[in-house]
Amino acid sequence: MIRGVLNNVGILGFGVYLPQNRIKISEIASVWGKSPEEIERSLGVIEKAVAGIDEDTVTMGVEAGKNALEMARISPEKLEAIYVGSESHPYAVNPSATIIGEALGMGRNYLAADLEFACKAATAGMENLAGLLEARLINYGLVIGSDTAQAKPHDALEYAAAAGAAAFVLGRNNKDFLVQILDFASYSSDTPDFWRRDGVPYPSHQGRFTGEPGYFTHVLRASQGLLEKTKLSPSDFAYCVFHMPNGKFPCEVSKRLGFTKEQIEPGLIVGSIGNPYSASSLLGLCSVLEIAKPNQLIFLTSYGSGAGADSFILKTTKLLTRVRIKVPGFKFYLNQKNYISYPTYLKFTGRV
């Protein structure tokens, strides 16, 4: 049976959190004797957000969750489910979701689960919540993407791996929607392009293999599948957002799909914050939602190594422009910044 378009799923509030520490990519490049201009040009990243010494996936998730709840104007006890997507859950066993749920005051009667699927764990959580909401099994749910992305010093990942969180309160009452989630599609396969085994501090990756067989194949297939299914074309959308492991991949994939520069640029945030793994595409979405007008279509595709992609079609409502201004958002956190040196970066990320 072909699944129809969703009728009862929407975003009631979205929240952002970025730690204030920033390290310039040129600072990292100069430590390793690389040309800063060359690294900036090839990756399309100028600086990245770094968690403070007292911050982790959970604390950032709480901050983003608070902001999302404030925008949603509902009390935390009403949330009946929380999914936290991350690849840097502080505990291997002991859920981030319950710690965050407790801190937010969710009460006790809720479903909680941590999700892990590299950089797309949180969008998988969003699909799960959408299913529960559309099936009328719950009324409200919270999904958070939060990561303090790990990267081995001197690995290519070090130039982009960043920290940040994005949270979304989802509900099923159309009147409350800031954004309606109209449909989604996923594409998954066993493609070992990037991984981290239990107990190993840094992820491993297969270099250029992460590109074509990993990112591009999955993002293209999920996106094309959803566009074909809904009979929509790129020109129907006001904005598009793709997972941003660097500045090049999302631009290339959007071009191949037929989106324009104007559609991708508002959500292309990797240059100023880096890649906070499972929060990357969702922070891009938040940045778009801060400027979008009512009744606009937004196309979103995440990517998780291993590998899979989740693609969404979202439509803004009139309520969005009225409600969003009340809570500090992406721009606010982007401008709260404090530059740190490479040794401080090593200290904050626990390397020394």
Added chain:
Amino acid sequence: MKVAVLGVGTTKFGELWGVSPRALVREAVKEALIDANLKLADIEALYVGNMLSGILGRQENLGALFAEELGISCPAFKIEGACASGGLAVHNAILSVLAGIYKTVLVIGVEKMTDHKPEEITSALMGAGHDEERAAGITFPGLYAILARAHMEKYKTTEKDLAAVSVKNHYHATLNPKAQFQFEIGLEQVLTSPIVAEPLKLLDCSPTSDGAAAIILSENRKQKTENRKPVFIIASMVATDTLGLAGRRNLTSILATVKAAKKAYQTAGVSPTDIDVAEVHDCFSIAEIIACEDLRFFQKGKAAKEIIKGKTRLGTGRPVVNPSGGLKACGHPVGATGVKQIVEIVTQLRGEAGARQVKKAKIGLAHNVGGSGAVAVIHILKND
């Protein structure tokens, strides 16, 4: 000497993540057999040129492995000599035919590199280096950068001269449907590409690649395929030199190339000016400049200025050097390279190279190097 090349075949070279070494070999061999109008049952021995299957793939026994894969039961050998493994496999196959032991033999060159991480590949390739060089932590781009510096100092060769080699080879690759990089690049693009080991930039360096090539050699001088000019290998010479650069008296020339080339020209009864087309070992741009001098296509110290003027480019030069795109742009699956060079020269001498055909090509040369010049293999081929 005269050994006939009855059939040739190659896979596409490139990042072939979805293709196994077995599948690569099957494809190249199938093409060579069809080309030769022969059956597997006609093959009496199998020679496999490969460098990294043991260290990267944990499988050394390639002779028996590929005999089984192809479904033939015959004497089979893996030949290893760093990046010259393919050329050495061809040489050994020729010796067996000349000795009268086997009539018709199959030579395969194969390498699967891109499934592995760059640092694993770099480390595995240094398996061909001198132990002191390895202990010092230097890798091949660094070794060839030393050669480049020496050449620049002695002959005023410039970074732009080096870049011109890559520009030419990328142009040739646009005409080769099997090449890894079928697009043109400009001088400025090479000069501003990321530095790998100064003065060598990314676009001065050959890539890591997957690919296989196969040729069928025979004492039988009659081609089974009608209306086709037979091509013969008329010289096959190997020379060695010190493993490491520290043992060399001269860093602006590869002595192994000079020695093997001298013997090859003598055996073939030809001179460098007779060569119409050559595939030379351009693992780095500087290597092609040095090779063109050591093979005596140009006087010592003069090759760089001739190459940049288009004197080895298709349409404007003679000999045309690396019409396949060379290691730089056709790709460099190390064990396959030496065999692919023969495939390209045979294709050229038959007049079957299509858009990249070197006009009136009669005599061709293949130059395959292992390490930083520790081994060189030269083959000279003729089309009658």
